[in-house]
Amino acid sequence: xxxxxxxxxxxxxxxxxxxxxxxxxxxxxxxxxxxxxxxxxxxxxxxxxxxxxxxxxxxxxxxxxxxxxxxxxxxxxxxxxxxxxxxxxxxxxxxxxxxxxxxxxxxxxxxxxxxxxxxxxxxxxxxxxxxxxxxxxxxxxxxxxxxxxxxxxxxxxxxxxxxxxxxxxxxxxxxxxxxxxxxxxxxxxxxxxxxxxxxxxxxxxxxxxxxxxxxxxxxxxxxxxxxxxxxxxxxxxxxxxxxxxxxxxxxxxxxxxxxxxxxxxxxxxxxxxxxxxxxxxxxxxxxxxxxxxxxxxxxxxxxxxxxxxxxxxxxxxxxxxxxxxxxxxxxxxxxxxxxxxxxxxxxxxxxxxxxxxxxxxxxxxxxxxxxxxxxxxxxxxxxxxxxxxxxxxxxxxxxxxxxxxx
Amino acid sequence: xxxxxxxxxxxxxxxxxxxxxxxxxxxxxxxxxxxxxxxxxxxxxxxxxxxxxxxxxxxxxxxxxxxxxxxxxxxxxxxxxxxxxxxxxxxxxxxxxxxxxxxxxxxxxxxxxxxxxxxxxxxxxxxxxxxxxxxxxxxxxxxxxxxxxxxxxxxxxxxxxxxxxxxxxxxxxxxxxxxxxxxxxxxxxxxxxxxxxxxxxxxxxxxxxxxxxxxxxxxxxxxxxxxxxxxxxxxxxxxxxxxxxxxxxxxxxxxxxxxxxxxxxxxxxxxxxxxxxxxxxxxxxxxxxxxxx
Numbered sequence: 001x002x003x004x005x006x007x008x009x010x011x012x013x014x015x016x017x018x019x020x021x022x023x024x025x026x027x028x029x030x031x032x033x034x035x036x037x038x039x040x041x042x043x044x045x046x047x048x049x050x051x052x053x054x055x056x057x058x059x060x061x062x063x064x065x066x067x068x069x070x071x072x073x074x075x076x077x078x079x080x081x082x083x084x085x086x087x088x089x090x091x092x093x094x095x096x097x098x099x100x101x102x103x104x105x106x107x108x109x110x111x112x113x114x115x116x117x118x119x120x121x122x123x124x125x126x127x128x129x130x131x132x133x134x135x136x137x138x139x140x141x142x143x144x145x146x147x148x149x150x151x152x153x154x155x156x157x158x159x160x161x162x163x164x165x166x167x168x169x170x171x172x173x174x175x176x177x178x179x180x181x182x183x184x185x186x187x188x189x190x191x192x193x194x195x196x197x198x199x200x201x202x203x204x205x206x207x208x209x210x211x212x213x214x215x216x217x218x219x220x221x222x223x224x225x226x227x228x229x230x231x232x233x234x235x236x237x238x239x240x241x242x243x244x245x246x247x248x249x250x251x252x253x254x255x256x257x258x259x260x261x262x263x264x265x266x267x268x269x270x271x272x273x274x275x276x277x278x279x280x281x282x283x284x285x286x287x288x289x290x291x292x293x294x295x296x297x298x299x300x301x302x303x304x305x306x307x308x309x310x311x312x313x314x315x316x317x318x319x320x321x322x323x324x325x326x327x328x329x330x331x332x333x334x335x336x337x338x339x340x341x342x343x344x345x346x347x348x349x350x351x352x353x354x355x356x357x358x359x360x361x362x363x364x365x366x367x368x369x370x371x372x373x374x375x376x377x378x379x380x381x382x383x384x385x386x387x388x389x390x391x392x393x394x395x396x397x398x399x400x401x402x403x404x405x406x
Numbered sequence: 407x408x409x410x411x412x413x414x415x416x417x418x419x420x421x422x423x424x425x426x427x428x429x430x431x432x433x434x435x436x437x438x439x440x441x442x443x444x445x446x447x448x449x450x451x452x453x454x455x456x457x458x459x460x461x462x463x464x465x466x467x468x469x470x471x472x473x474x475x476x477x478x479x480x481x482x483x484x485x486x487x488x489x490x491x492x493x494x495x496x497x498x499x500x501x502x503x504x505x506x507x508x509x510x511x512x513x514x515x516x517x518x519x520x521x522x523x524x525x526x527x528x529x530x531x532x533x534x535x536x537x538x539x540x541x542x543x544x545x546x547x548x549x550x551x552x553x554x555x556x557x558x559x560x561x562x563x564x565x566x567x568x569x570x571x572x573x574x575x576x577x578x579x580x581x582x583x584x585x586x587x588x589x590x591x592x593x594x595x596x597x598x599x600x601x602x603x604x605x606x607x608x609x610x611x612x613x614x615x616x617x618x619x620x621x622x623x624x625x626x627x628x629x630x631x632x633x634x635x636x637x638x639x640x641x642x643x644x645x646x647x648x649x650x651x652x653x654x655x656x657x658x659x660x661x662x663x664x665x666x667x668x669x670x671x672x673x674x675x676x677x678x679x680x681x682x683x684x685x686x687x688x689x690x691x692x693x694x695x696x697x698x699x
Contacts, residue, residue: 042515043625046524177672205664208672210629212620213425215418215550216661220668223411239526239621247531247547247619249538270526270621 030068032075033334035060035321036095037106038088038116041080044210044236047266048108048313052131053078054306055314056106059321061305069325070332077101083108085115092116096123102334103128103324106317110134110180120144124336130320131313134179135187138366141404144336146343146365148320148351148358150284152180152232154398155260156187158371161397162280163188163228164195166256170202172226174217176209176237184232184260202226211237214244222248228256238267243274251276263374265311268384275376275385282373285315285355286387289372298354310354319353323360323367326351344406359395364404368395410542417541419654419661421550424557426653428612430634431564431646432605438581438644439601442492442503446510447609448631454480454610455622456518459527469532469618476614477607484606488599511627519624526621535618549618556615560608561650568646577601581644636675640682642692651690 037056039049056076064073077099081088088107095101096119104120104127107113113132117140120127126144129137135153137145163171171189175181185204192199203224205217218241221229233241238259245251261267262281287299287309298318302310310318327349328334331342343349344362351358358367374387433447454476461475462468491510495502535552538545568574576597579587588594613622613630640655641648659674688694 042519043628044623046519046624047526050524204668206669206671212616212626212629213422213660215421215547216415216664217671219411219414219418220664223408236526236621236623236626239528240619243528243531243621244547244619247538247549249545266525270528274528274530 030072032073033069033103033328034075034077034099034101035103035105035324036092036099036101037076037078037317038081038091038095038104038112039078039106040083040108041078042082045083045108048131048235048264048311049080051266051311051314052106052108052317055302055310055317055319056130056321058302058305058314059318059325062301063322063325069328070334074321074325076105078106081107081109081112083112085109085111088112089115089119092119096125101125105321105324106130107132108313110137113137117142117145120336126336126339128320128324130317134183135400136179138364139403141364143340146324146360146367148323148360148367149316150369150371150398151366152184152260153187153400154368154371155282155284156184157191157398157400158282158373158393159230159258159260160188160191160195161393162373162391163192163199163230163256163258166228168228168256169199170225170227171199172201172203172205172221172224172229173231174205174207174214174221174229174241175232176211176234177206178209181206181209181232185230188230207233207237209237212240214241215248218245218248218250222250222253226254228258229254231257231259232261233259234261234264235266238262238264239270242267242271242276246274246276251279256280263376263387264313265309265384266313268376268386272384273378275378277375277377277385279376280373281376281387282371283312284371285310285312286372286374287311287315288386289390290356292354294352295354315354319351319355319358322353323349323351323358357395361399361402363406364402366402368399370395371398410544413541414544414546415661415665416658417546417550417554419657419659421553421657422660423653423655423657424553425612425616426633426637426656427557427650428560428608428615429630430637430641430653431560431649432608433631433634434638434641434644434649435577435608435646436602436605437638438646439577440492440580440598442602443500443507444605445504445507445631446514446627447507447605447634448627448629449511449514450480450484450606451609451613451630451634452518452622452624452627453483453514454613455617455620455626456522456527456613457610458614458617459522459529459622462529464527464529466530466532469529473611473614477611480607480610481603483610484603485599487606488602492602493595493598511631515624515627522622522624524624526623527617528621529617531618553615553619560611564646573597573600633675636679639679639689642689644693645689645691648689648691 039052041049060074060076079091107129108131110132129147130149133152135151173185258280260282263283327339327342331338348360348362358369360367371393373391375389376385377388458472458476462472535549539548637652641652656675663674664671
């Protein structure tokens with residue numbers, strides 16, 4: 001009797017798990033469209049990868065709930081690339097050859113994105129990048145590489161557009177010592193000097209990416225008496241830097257601290273009430289902007305699903321998967337060449353994301369969008385600092401020239 | 407010249423050195439006395455930070471109690487790990503130790519992510535240290551001075567322990583000749599448990615003491631163990647004072663190096679390590695390997 005009971009129970013639990021995994025609505029009887037998503041799910045940047053994979057997951061659930069794409073459900077296969085190019089390439093190859101994915105998607109680290117990009121030519125599998133921000137990726141003009149989030153050059157140009165309006169002549173930099181930090185500073189200061197020839201650079205500091213001690217850098221920076229400091233410290237680096245700099249009274253001395261990736265919730269949430277007020281920061285999406293029905297609905301849906309506010313990486317991945325679905329819909333095919341044409345046609349694919357309109361530039365497959373900046377401020381409504389006195393940089397102000405031609 | 411500024415820079419360098427010392431001295435001590443290359447050393451540093459966060463629930467009032475609890479639990483955890491995991495493999499080839507401690511690193515990282523999540527965890531600055539001290543007119547955060555004091559205190563205690571107590575004498579003897587020590591009737595296995603516990607406790611304390619200035623993540627263990635290895639390679643693997651010297655050299659090199667060559671901050675520790683490996687491969691205060699016949 002007990003054995004029979006156990007068997008029944010096991011079968012029932014098994015069926016129940018199966019039913020759960022199938023989801024509420026299914027595009028029946030069709031092969032799924034498989035999307036292989038690479039995110040950093042371990043190590044210091046796992047918070048970013050988690051947000052990205054959650055955003056993609058929400059988008060996939062929405063798409064499948066309305067019947068999928070071309071009548072086929074979207075199936076996400078999320079893997080951990082560890083932010084390591086070798087692991088990224090190995091996993092991407094495995095996704096293509098074993099999982100037989102139709103698309104590659106996501107990618108947080110620029111070095112992983114650059115390493116994976118050649119596979120798109122080799123296997124004719126399109127890659128939609130939603131986070132990695134090196135401008136080099138799209139300037140390689142690969143036919144099947146698309147980026148639906150803004151890149152570091154656009155961020156640096158937006159920062160320069162804002163910096164040009166500030167009463168600041170003496171600028172300094174503190175950035176992580178790798179390509180992203182170096183290229184961002186070059187782009188920023190070059191652009192700023194075009195807009196404001198009278199600015200001067202008084203100090204440049206290059207701590208190792210992943211540093212845990214910034215004290216010497218902070219004192220050296222303060223000694224140069226800059227009026228404005230540009231920084232691309234991000235993730236834990238920014239959290240740790242802000243806490244240590246505050247101890248030195250850095251933010252009282254430096255009038256403007258400008259960081260294009262400082263408004264990531266992965267930074268503001270752990271800093272909590274410790275975030276200094278008045279930092280001029282941005283992120284590629286800010287969950288309280290724009291105040292539209294569309295954005296509020298997205299924030300609400302995301303909070304209901306995951307119990308937290310959507311960070312920029314979540315929204316960019318969410319928007320990226322919707323954009324890919326739209327391209328497939330338009331192409332009526334998952335075939336690489338057809339999808340490429342769909343992304344490029346009619347002056348570039350347009351998608352109204354929660355953050356506003358995204359338009360893909362057909363030449364280099366880079367999406368352009370308005371960017372939101374603001375000054376950090378504490379309010380009783382949130383346990384972390386939010387953006388105040390918003391400054392919106394229109395997409396055109398960041399449309400740097402491309403060398404790609406189609 | 408600007409004496410005040412250079413003094414400030416000296417102190418920031420020493421503060422960095424203090425954190426490096428607490429992190430790496432246990433690694434060196436454990437290798438010296440036991441011959442174990444503990445790849446998981448950074449993981450116990452990380453565990454210290456997370457345990458501190460858990461004991462205090464992130465509340466500033468729990469600061470002092472939290473530090474003591476982390477020190478005590480570091481001792482217990484270290485002793486348990488030695489008894490249950492390390493002891494069974496002393497007789498095995500060295501690769502087994504490396505595999506075991508590396509596995510421990512991976513397991514602890516995942517365990518921390520499982521219990522605490524991937525988000526950065528930090529701890530508010532205790533009230534006592536919230537206002538800066540003025541040194542020749544320049545403000546300097548008092549917590550950095552506390553860190554320097556803490557490292558100096560533990561360096562002194564360690565000195566007293568190693569040179570003024572019987573247990574310390576045995577530990578130093580173990581670095582010289584383990585068989586002879588055992589033949590003289592010293593309970594070497596128990597000694598090993600104590601050494602491992604002590605080394606782990608110091609690393610855990612270092613991780614906890616840094617939380618008001620840093621942020622804990624599951625990935626910090628790997629960064630920490632790399633820093634620790636750089637320090638002990640420079641100072642000499644197995645030498646406690648080498649760890650101190652290595653930490654101070656790296657701290658000062660960073661503090662003053664960036665004034666001369668701001669572009670090259672990242673190269674300093676690795677450059678110093680390369681130089682030491684070329685000129686004195688056993689480290690500044692290490693002992694050259696005995697010639698075996």
